[in-house]
Amino acid sequence: xxxxxxxxxxxxxxxxxxxxxxxxxxxxxxxxxxxxxxxxxxxxxxxxxxxxxxxxxxxxxxxxxxxxxxxxxxxxxxxxxxxxxxxxxxxxxxxxxxxxxxxxxxxxxxxxxxxxxxxxxxxxxxxxxxxxxxxxxxxxxxxxxxxxxxxxxxxxxxxxxxxxxxxxxxxxxxxxxxxxxxxxxxxxxxxxxxxxxxxxxxxxxxxxxxxxxxxxxxxxxxxxxxxxxxxxxxxxxxxxxxxxxxxxxxxxxxxxxxxxxxxxxxxxxxxxxxxxxxxxxxxxxxxxxxxxxxxxxxxxxxxxxxxxxxxxxxxxxxxxxxxxxxxxxxxxxxxxxxxxxxxxxxxxxxxxxxxxxxxxxxxxxxxxxxxxxxxxxxxxxxxxxxxxxxxxxxxxxxxxxxxxxxxxxxxxxxxxxxxxxxxxxxxxxxxxxxxxxxxxxxxxxxxxxxxxxxxxxxxxxxxxx
Numbered sequence: 001x002x003x004x005x006x007x008x009x010x011x012x013x014x015x016x017x018x019x020x021x022x023x024x025x026x027x028x029x030x031x032x033x034x035x036x037x038x039x040x041x042x043x044x045x046x047x048x049x050x051x052x053x054x055x056x057x058x059x060x061x062x063x064x065x066x067x068x069x070x071x072x073x074x075x076x077x078x079x080x081x082x083x084x085x086x087x088x089x090x091x092x093x094x095x096x097x098x099x100x101x102x103x104x105x106x107x108x109x110x111x112x113x114x115x116x117x118x119x120x121x122x123x124x125x126x127x128x129x130x131x132x133x134x135x136x137x138x139x140x141x142x143x144x145x146x147x148x149x150x151x152x153x154x155x156x157x158x159x160x161x162x163x164x165x166x167x168x169x170x171x172x173x174x175x176x177x178x179x180x181x182x183x184x185x186x187x188x189x190x191x192x193x194x195x196x197x198x199x200x201x202x203x204x205x206x207x208x209x210x211x212x213x214x215x216x217x218x219x220x221x222x223x224x225x226x227x228x229x230x231x232x233x234x235x236x237x238x239x240x241x242x243x244x245x246x247x248x249x250x251x252x253x254x255x256x257x258x259x260x261x262x263x264x265x266x267x268x269x270x271x272x273x274x275x276x277x278x279x280x281x282x283x284x285x286x287x288x289x290x291x292x293x294x295x296x297x298x299x300x301x302x303x304x305x306x307x308x309x310x311x312x313x314x315x316x317x318x319x320x321x322x323x324x325x326x327x328x329x330x331x332x333x334x335x336x337x338x339x340x341x342x343x344x345x346x347x348x349x350x351x352x353x354x355x356x357x358x359x360x361x362x363x364x365x366x367x368x369x370x371x372x373x374x375x376x377x378x379x380x381x382x383x384x385x386x387x388x389x390x391x392x393x394x395x396x397x398x399x400x401x402x403x404x405x406x407x408x409x410x411x412x413x414x415x416x417x418x419x420x421x422x423x424x425x426x427x428x429x430x431x432x433x434x435x436x437x438x439x440x441x442x443x444x445x446x447x448x449x450x451x452x453x454x455x456x457x458x459x460x461x462x463x464x465x
Contacts, residue, residue: 001315002160003172005323009157009252010259014328016314016396019335020342025307026256029157030274032300033253037278041084041241042077043210044234049076050214051231054222057214069282081275084242084250088271092251093165102243109236110190112229113209116216117197125196142382149385150301157307158252210237249274299362305388306354310347312389313396318404322411336407346399354392358384 001012009029013022050057050072061070090098118124163172191209198212199205202219206212213233220226250271257270265273315321327335331342339345361381364374380387 001321002163003166003170004321005160005325006164006166007325007328008161008164008255010161010256011328012160012311012315015319015323015337016310016344017347018339018342018344019331019337021339021344021347023260026259028303028307030253030256030260031277032304033158033249033256034274034277035281035300037245037249037253037274040208040210041080041238041245042073043208044076044237044241045080045083046072046076047210047214047217047230048234048238049079051217051227051234054217054227057217067282077279080238080241081279083238084245085272085275087242087246088250088254088268088275092162095246099243099247102239105236106240107236109209109233109240110187112233113194113212114190116229117194117201121197121200123197124193125198125200127196127199139379139382142386146301146383146385150299150304157304157311158248161252161255162247210234213237249278299366301384302355302358302362302388305385306351306392309354309389309392309394310350310396313350313393314347314400317397318400319408322409324407324410324412326412327407336405336410339405344405346396346403346405349399350392350396353395354388357391358388 002008005012010022010026013025016022017025046056056072059072061072063069063071063074087098159172159176163176166172194209194212195205195207198215202212202215204215206215213230217226217230251267253274254267254270257273258265258267324336327337330338332338337344358381360374360377361379362384363369364371364378365381
């Protein structure tokens with residue numbers, strides 16, 4: 001959608017939820033993105049400092065044990081924030097090189113850990129030869145897949161925030177269809193092998209790579225060689241956490257918050273607000289145990305799956321890729337996306353339909369309730385993303401088939417007539433009339449065209465329309 005319509009999630013939510021109703025999915029995704037922010041960045045920074053100053057890893061803790069936060073972790077979070085905040089000032093279109101550097105550093109860290117683990121354990125580890133202890137392997141696999149999909153749910157919805165910057169058709173397809181699935185799968189396989197081998201070497205399962213490299217330093221008693229390896233590995237971890245936070249949190253959530261109040265908040269200010277909310281939400285509580293971590297992932301997936309199902313049904317089935325872009329920027333009944341006082345009740349019905357069947361299982365899983373009466377609800381919850389997406393998709397398509405919204409089949413597409421990377425000046429044509437800067441005019445029909453020739457290219461599109 002982003003590469004064809006050149007709109008991000010904040011604007012895209014309007015055709016499904018209505019001009020006012022879109023605040024709900026935008027706020028929901030902003031909340032999830034803020035909760036994810038900085039989860040592991042501070043921990044990676046703490047390990048990095050510990051490799052330079054060994055005593056830092058054992059400094060006295062002044063926080064209560066119940067807080068799941070240590071003093072050195074807190075210092076790491078503060079330093080990580082100090083490194084992250086300046087990145088908010090970099091325009092999204094200039095982040096390609098920093099992302100490439102981050103990828104190389106993280107890949108090097110993964111390869112280094114894999115070589116260390118396999119070489120010292122003489123193979124992938126004994127866990128590969130142990131029989132499964134879970135009552136049902138298939139349900140365990142589905143639970144894991146659903147949890148990961150829930151974790152990537154917010155990122156999936158945020159894809160149009162980036163693909164709308166595409167300067168040619170199908171430009172993002174290769175990365176989405178090949179690069180992302182392959183790198184995610186390979187990273188997961190490396191993680192499984194390293195965890196298994198490290199269990200034989202260290203005597204405990206270290207599911208978090210940041211905890212693992214810290215344990216390696218302890219295992220080798222902070223020798224110079226171990227500290228050097230941990231330092232370079234943690235550099236890759238810090239770099240990738242910064243990159244992930246920019247991609248999935250800073251820019252996307254910044255756009256969401258800016259879309260809620262564009263008169264006073266831009267993307268940079270929205271990123272700062274997101275960082276503040278993320279810090280106050282104490283994300284380290286969510287990383288206390290692997291079980292809680294998976295429950296949190298699935299909990300987020302309940303909402304993200306329903307939002308995804310609604311948008312997929314509305315865009316692909318109901319509207320068949322046809323949108324009136326100019327009406328997405330009209331905050332009055334003249335817009336076909338105004339619905340009932342700015343709210344599309346169909347989306348709300350579909351959202352509730354996709355969410356409510358999963359709540360009993362979520363509550364039971366979080367509170368570790370194993371009552372037989374909840375067994376089926378728990379199984380349903382383990383299919384969170386599949387069930388939530390399918391039910392909300394079917395509900396949205398059905399409701400709109402019975403009570404179709406007005407304007408179906410009408411189209412006023414956004415067409416890029418020219419795009420150059422140097423010496424750009426933002427301007428647009430809406431219904432044959434030119435608009436530029438912040439002097440956009442609402443209520444004009446026809447195609448929405450843009451001639452981008454300024455240094456702020458993508459942000460110019462936001463201001464133009």
